[in-house]
Amino acid sequence: MTEPMLRARGLARTFGGLRAVDDLDLDLAHAEIHALIGPNGAGKSTLIGLLCGTITPDRGRVVLDGRDITRLSPAERAARGLARSFQVPRLAAPLSVRRNVMLPVAAARGSCFRFWRACRSDRVLQDETMRILARVGLERRADIAVGTLSHGERRLVEIACALALRPRVLLLDEPLAGLDPASGAGLAALLATLTEEVPILLVEHDMDAVFRLADRVTVLVRGRRIAQGPPAVIRADPAVREAYLGDEAPC
Numbered sequence: 001m002t003e004p005m006l007r008a009r010g011l012a013r014t015f016g017g018l019r020a021v022d023d024l025d026l027d028l029a030h031a032e033i034h035a036l037i038g039p040n041g042a043g044k045s046t047l048i049g050l051l052c053g054t055i056t057p058d059r060g061r062v063v064l065d066g067r068d069i070t071r072l073s074p075a076e077r078a079a080r081g082l083a084r085s086f087q088v089p090r091l092a093a094p095l096s097v098r099r100n101v102m103l104p105v106a107a108a109r110g111s112c113f114r115f116w117r118a119c120r121s122d123r124v125l126q127d128e129t130m131r132i133l134a135r136v137g138l139e140r141r142a143d144i145a146v147g148t149l150s151h152g153e154r155r156l157v158e159i160a161c162a163l164a165l166r167p168r169v170l171l172l173d174e175p176l177a178g179l180d181p182a183s184g185a186g187l188a189a190l191l192a193t194l195t196e197e198v199p200i201l202l203v204e205h206d207m208d209a210v211f212r213l214a215d216r217v218t219v220l221v222r223g224r225r226i227a228q229g230p231p232a233v234i235r236a237d238p239a240v241r242e243a244y245l246g247d248e249a250p251c
């Protein structure tokens, strides 16, 4: 069997007495969208933090494309192709869309030094930035300040920043949250096309989107995996339905 692109084994993290992530195994295969679902507080964002290194595990290992990255910093993991988006977007609001995306484009090329001057003169950086903006449908918004964009457009800028890092894996924490239906449908369609380039671990509460997009679904409850499988199997799983009682039923 092919080695998964990303592999977590025995990951665990407690906060005080709370087991936020409890002895968790997870694989992300090449070219798949693997959805991670579960009620509020299940440990989904904590798991994303453990995978990308912003949260230190109590135990467990993270392997990216066959290499153990457990001890690497978030920056070192990003340099190896682990890109993420946050539950709340983190962008430089006063800067233009172009500038926000050009920064990770330059970083991925090792051109951070004298960044502002390099940006103006480096045609290659400009072209690469515009190629990525076109990929997410924002080429006509390149010179708009990010702070004035709609919520949906800011999500697209975040995805563009992740793509700029030439990722080998994308970890997306609730990319569809708070989007109006049209923006959500547009972003979901974009995600579906991105898997040709990069596998995606998708944390999402929008069950319609999850069941439409995902190749595989893992269900977390109180830090533990209670089910994993293709969408149709997960949808019919009694334990999953039980876990969602009183919450958003996954159907």
Ligand SMILES: Nc1ncnc2c1ncn2[C@@H]1O[C@H](COP(=O)(O)OP(=O)(O)OP(=O)(O)O)[C@@H](O)[C@H]1O
Pocket: 015, 016, 018, 020, 038, 039, 040, 041, 042, 043, 044, 045, 046, 047, 087
């Ligand atoms: N830094 C922290 N300090 C203390 N407790 C934390 C911390 N981060 C997370 N927790 C707790 O760990 C549990 C898991 O939180 P996490 O944010 O991973 O859940 P989640 O599945 O992402 O939830 P949501 O769907 O609401 O985003 C929660 O009970 C949360 O309160």
Ligand SMILES: [Mg+2]
Pocket: 044, 045, 046, 087
């Ligand atoms: Mg979360």
